[in-house]
Amino acid sequence: MKFIALIVSIFSLFSLLDAHPAGGHDPELIAAQRVKELHRKYVKTVEGILKHRKTGCTLKTVRRRKEWNSLTKREKLDYINSVHCLAKLPYQTPLSLVPGVRNRYDDFTASHALRTPFVHQNGIFLAYHRHYNHLFETALRTECNLKGTLPYWDWTLGWQDVNKNHLFDGSPTSLGSNGLFIPNRTHFISVNPLGKVLDRSPGTGGGCVYSGPFTPDKWIVHLGPFTDPKGPNDGWGYNPRCLDRDLLKDFGTYTRPSNITHVLDNCQDLACASPYIQESGNGVHSAGHIQTGGIMLDVLASPSDPVFWPHHAMVDKIWTMWQFIGGADEYVARTREVWGTATRYNIPPSPNVTLDSPVDMGGIIGPTRRLGELGSTIDDDYCYIYE
Ligand SMILES: [Cu+2]
Numbered sequence: 273m274k275f276i277a278l279i280v281s282i283f284s285l286f287s288l289l290d291a292h293p294a295g296g297h298d299p300e301l302i303a304a305q306r307v308k309e310l311h312r313k314y315v316k317t318v319e320g321i322l323k324h325r326k327t328g329c330t331l332k333t334v335r336r337r338k339e340w341n342s343l344t345k346r347e348k349l350d351y352i353n354s355v356h357c358l359a360k361l362p363y364q365t366p367l368s369l370v371p372g373v374r375n376r377y378d379d380f381t382a383s384h385a386l387r388t389p390f391v392h393q394n395g396i397f398l399a400y401h402r403h404y405n406h407l408f409e410t411a412l413r414t415e416c417n418l419k420g421t422l423p424y425w426d427w428t429l430g431w432q433d434v435n436k437n438h439l440f441d442g443s444p445t446s447l448g449s450n451g452l453f454i455p456n457r458t459h460f461i462s463v464n465p466l467g468k469v470l471d472r473s474p475g476t477g478g479g480c481v482y483s484g485p486f487t488p489d490k491w492i493v494h495l496g497p498f499t500d501p502k503g504p505n506d507g508w509g510y511n512p513r514c515l516d517r518d519l520l521k522d523f524g525t526y527t528r529p530s531n532i533t534h535v536l537d538n539c540q541d542l543a544c545a546s547p548y549i550q551e552s553g554n555g556v557h558s559a560g561h562i563q564t565g566g567i568m569l570d571v572l573a574s575p576s577d578p579v580f581w582p583h584h585a586m587v588d589k590i591w592t593m594w595q596f597i598g599g600a601d602e603y604v605a606r607t608r609e610v611w612g613t614a615t616r617y618n619i620p621p622s623p624n625v626t627l628d629s630p631v632d633m634g635g636i637i638g639p640t641r642r643l644g645e646l647g648s649t650i651d652d653d654y655c656y657i658y659e
Pocket residue numbers: 384392401
């Protein structure tokens with residue numbers, strides 16, 4: 273009798289284990305743990321370096337960028353209000369250069385549109401967007417009294433379905449809702465210069481953002497579309513309209529935790545890390561744009577969506593973590609490492625970039641910098657870490 277009871281209890285133990293197959297074996301749960309571990313390692317390294325500094329960027333002066341969903345309500349409103357403030361300030365872009373600009377926020381979208389062909393899918397991408405985000409954050413702080421920092425959107429949290437992210441829940445403390453659902457739409461198809469096809473099925477929105485702080489009565493997009501059918505003056509003209517979105521969970525598979533561990537654990541050099549982060553369609557950078565849809569698919573005008581900045585802060589976070597996880601010695605080498613050329617997909621072929629390569633910011637939002645000045649988030653112009 274005892275023996276039978278033992279057998280039964282062993283069986284029930286096995287069936288209990290069986291009932292939780294995801295328990296310790298879900299590769300994404302394991303990868304998520306690993307990302308957390310690497311994040312702690314990164315923070316420890318940076319703080320260790322800053323602790324010994326007496327001048328420049330120190331532990332006291334370093335600014336901490338936080339994940340959107342970990343901000344307090346007050347911090348979220350601080351950020352949202354400063355973005356609105358920027359859109360109320362006068363533009364500085366000459367209308368002869370970009371006729372469609374109407375406010376200071378547009379200066380940022382316009383300069384990105386002007387630089388787009390030279391700062392994507394190449395060796396300038398990571399540094400340009402780091403600096404672009406920094407200049408935007410600086411404008412929010414100095415011109416619009418932002419007290420906090422630029423938040424980041426960690427797409428690995430809730431990668432399974434972007435529709436459920438509170439970032440887009442349409443509450444007053446979100447970055448606005450999805451777009452209004454428009455049925456019977458066709459696929460979005462684009463072909464990159466390497467002939468790779470991106471086929472994106474219609475998502476759950478498609479129309480104007482209908483709830484939260486960026487509805488048509490509160491937020492007007494002025495530039496674009498730069499994709500067909502183009503706006504006035506090929507997209508450069510004044511074209512007031514709503515912010516549109518079209519959330520789509522499909523591409524969440526490219527912003528899984530394992531995509532991050534892939535870069536952080538496997539890439540020994542920037543020649544591995546940079547293209548993997550950027551890659552059109554299945555790279556984490558592109559996938560964030562594609563999951564959001566709407567104007568985020570229009571590369572030149574994509575900064576018109578206020579989620580552009582937290583998205584790119586996350587891209588920057590991955591590069592930053594990669595630079596620091598090797599410890600204090602490796603960070604020097606990795607923050608001075610460059611890769612690639614200055615032409616998109618290296619078409620036409622051009623020389624490799626160097627630390628002296630210019631990073632032209634479009635002349636409106638900030639002066640041209642050298643690639644070597646934009647490598648480290650705790651040196652030169654920068655003093656921030658990702659919390
Ligand atoms: Cu860009």
